[in-house]
Amino acid sequence: MSERIRLHIFLLLIMIFPIVDIFNGVFISYGSNIPLGTAYRIFFIAYILYGVLAKGMKQTDDYVLLLITLFSLTIICIFQAFFFATGFNLLVEEMSYVIRFSLCLLIPFFAKQFGAALSVKRLSKLTIVLDVFLIGGLIVPYVLGLGNNTYDDAAGFKGFYFATNDIAYAFLIMLFFVGWFLIQQHKPIVPASLLLILYFLNMYCLLILGTKSGLLTGVLYSFYLIGYFLFRYRSDSLHEQFFVFEFLLGLLLFLLMKGKEFLLTSLSSVIARFTYFRTLYQDDWPRLLLSSRNVYLRDAAANFSQAPKNQLIFWFGSGFENRWNWYGRKGGLIEMDFFDMFFSYGIIGTIILVAVVVHFLRVAVYQGSNKFCVFLLIFTVIYSFLVGHVFFSALSATVFGFMCMFIQVIKEEQI
Template identity: 25%
Template structure:
């Protein structure tokens, strides 16, 4: 009996070990998948890439794994399938231009986030491993290294197709790489503070990358993370009376960031944006001119997305009741070419409707409620540097998805947000802020 039990336990351990390795390898492969996808699109014009196949295969794996271990997840996926069929039938009848393949592709990309979130939640219940953060640091370091090498060699692609400065390295979409680095930056800083002094090299690489992109998101992420990390380091210094080098390093990076900012692509792009707005406002008349400061601030923050939001609002107001309830699908009721708002929460609402919006955000809302409840329940143990910085990554991800988009609607980005949310919930439940 004991021999059989030991043999069964060894087999079980082997299965878990294989699954963990697959998950770790998949996370480390993310920058490589993004790189191959970018080069395929830019150099060969191919939309169907090996990276797409690998991500779709892992989507199926994540879904099957989560359904196998959770009856609730199985029920949720069943509701999703029923909703999708109704959604397609309604839009086939009412949408001016309907493409089943485009609608299906968008639906899969959109719900990749929920599948990843539920998968990692179930995964961490059976695999309580702290190495997942080490794998994330490796992933961020790889992105930073590509950004530095491409920038130094002059082979990087521009972040913008006109005028503005900045580059995306050899990657494809600046908004997506910026969101990934913004969410991953707190994890890299955490590694530098708690794991290895070598991680400071990764911190510098990511800071360079966020500046190099030339986006406002990058600068905001740098400032927010460094301030919070500095405050937590000072808190630890006063509490433990040791670790004085860490706040000095963070303060140096913070000061260096603000000293470099006036010369960065971000500052030049913001000035260019404001100059263009002022030129447009000088030609305006009446109410628009009187509200110039408010219009400028909104346009600077949203980069013109408010105009596409107005278009979708108009589509929605004219849509039949069934589309209001089940959504207008990809791009709304467009007449010529689909165009997303690129503000994820609005895109989810208008594309999935009232019912779909609620269904989509049930897992996220459930996770967030449990996180807040456990923070309050286990406070002050839950107030640790680890939890604060991981929470910062989550907040940055959600904030970027609301203002700049390309988080919930991009599988290569939403995977990171789902991972951080599930990890944060698990580590808070451990009270200690650590995963064994």
């Protein structure tokens, strides 16, 4: 198999992951125990390893980081299995978190091995296809009245995706890329009309998902784009000038003609849910804004302080599965990735997570900082810290790995 074919298969496997996750959600929703998502990612990781070994591995800095990460987290999981006497089945379940996390490194690692054949233009087209699949996977079930809701029959529609916050992260990253493509219209990669349609559809998906973080971020980013085109965008041709006019006029007409009715209808369930929890939490704003994550964090800290031999747990953690089995919702899962990493894999795991983030930040600022790349990474850190479901969710870890691959290619072309 030639290198070109291996790369095409790799990009194809990335492109189809939303479809795989949708069908995986369909099987789960209708009570079928077909582990389609797990099988796909095991095959994907196996293919990455095969592709790299067949080409001849370059021992770069990310190669060393990948080896340290996989070795350390695997040893921690084995140590936990013996220390807590949890058995082989629980060890396999715990290793699934390591597999998901490894996608953050494996995808950009493969891309770096084949870096000469990748380009911003090529990955931009792949991003558009990914976005179309992600949007279709939410909007089509919504229109057909199928799928699941996060809270009840009226709030937080997530279709056949597994969790709300990880798919919200995916839509936000796609929204940022579409906005960046719009800004790059002086050297157009994708037609502006298609980008505008995708931008509005991404915002619509964030609206029906109904997450506070997703809606707030989407609105703030939209205001940034409007401000950018009004005050900072400078075009060299009448065509580009007309594009700016179209963008702003289209947005204004949408808000005037459909905005009020559309927003009130779509936001009614979100507002009702916000009002319900505000009453339930008795105006406890930190708990309301963090969706009780501050409470789960307090419970997790209490669990840790009461655990026997917590000096060892400080270094190696207790494991995701163990924590959930022991404590459930009272600190068994905080949904804040950095804290979940610490309580699950100890200070060693936390250092690994920080090292991964720092590695890609270093890539983004190497030989001249790229503001868009730095923004993507800083947003991811903030989102994972406050909202979670980035590094240990299969879907969002795949999106993060794809994003880091794109950052690498942007920087290589910039340099």
